[in-house]
Amino acid sequence: xxxxxxxxxxLVEVAIATGITTFCLLTLFGLLPIxxxxxxxxxxxxxxxxxxxxxxDDIRATPLKRAPVSPLYGFTxxxxxxxxxxxxxIYWSNAGAFTKVNDRPVGDEVFRATLWFxxxxxxxxxxxxxxxxxxxxxxxxxxxxxxxxxxxxxxFEVLTALDRN
Numbered sequence: 001x002x003x004x005x006x007x008x009x010x011l012v013e014v015a016i017a018t019g020i021t022t023f024c025l026l027t028l029f030g031l032l033p034i035x036x037x038x039x040x041x042x043x044x045x046x047x048x049x050x051x052x053x054x055x056x057d058d059i060r061a062t063p064l065k066r067a068p069v070s071p072l073y074g075f076t077x078x079x080x081x082x083x084x085x086x087x088x089x090i091y092w093s094n095a096g097a098f099t100k101v102n103d104r105p106v107g108d109e110v111f112r113a114t115l116w117f118x119x120x121x122x123x124x125x126x127x128x129x130x131x132x133x134x135x136x137x138x139x140x141x142x143x144x145x146x147x148x149x150x151x152x153x154x155x156f157e158v159l160t161a162l163d164r165n
Contacts, residue, residue, distance in 0.1 A: 041154060044110075044137055044154050045154065045156060047094070047110075047111070048111060048135040048137065048154070048155075048156035049156055051092060051111060051113060051135055052113070052133050052135050052156055052158050054072075055073060055075075055113055055115065055133055056131075056133065056158065056160050058070045058071065058072045058073050058075070059075055059077060059115070059131060059160075059162065060160075060162065062075075062077050073090055073098065073101070074090075074100060074101045075088050075090075075101055075115060076088065076101070077117060077129065077162070078117050078119045078129070079119070086116070086117050086119070087114055087115065087116045087117075087148075088101045088102055088114070088115050088117075088145075089101070089102055089112060089113065089114045089115075089145035089146075090102075090103075090112075090113050090145075091103075091104075091105040091106075091109035091111070091112050091113075091139045091145075092109060092110065092111045092112075092113060092139075093108045093109050093110055094110050095108070097109075102145045102146065103145065104143055104144070104145060105139050105140065105143055109139040109140075110137055110138065110139055111135055111136070111137050111139055112135070112136045112137070112139045112141075112142060112145075112149055112152075113133065113134070113135050114133075114134045114136070114145075114148070114149055115131055115132070115133050115134075116131070116132040116134075117129060117130070117131055118130040118131075118132070128161040128162060128163055129161065129162040129163075130159065130160075130161055130162075131159070131160050131161070131162060132157070132158075132159050133157065133158045133159075133160065134149065134155060134156075134157045135155065135156040135157070136149045136152035136154070136155045137152060137153065137154050137155075138152070138153065141153070
């Protein structure tokens with residue numbers, strides 16, 4: 001054995017290790033914004049799904065009567081023989097506050113919920129009222145509740161049927 005052999009890394013080995021580490025760290029830092037955006041989108045998607053479930057429960061809890069209004073959110077559920085498709089919108093904040101049906105947002109709303117009711121044409125027949133629930137965000141993207149939402153960055157949609165017979 002050579003008594004003068006040194007134990008350690010050469011300058012070339014240290015430079016290569018530093019380059020590999022730098023490349024890996026830059027890749028991780030580059031993926032961080034994408035991961036944060038996906039996390040934010042997944043959270044919004046979960047909130048929208050919960051809100052859609054609450055809307056669905058509210059319209060299902062609406063009593064059968066002439067011009068029924070849902071107990072919590074105030075949606076008017078059309079009766080058979082009404083116009084073919086009617087839509088109604090509300091805006092909802094993360095704090096749980098919501099606007100009245102078809103009112104404009106006041107400022108801190110995050111989500112917009114638009115419900116379309118497809119009502120059966122004839123009375124006396126056993127037909128379901130179809131309800132399309134579309135949750136969009138951000139709420140400010142479409143501030144007019146009487147127009148179909150089109151400028152949103154995220155959405156959640158569910159279709160349900162009401163047996164109003």
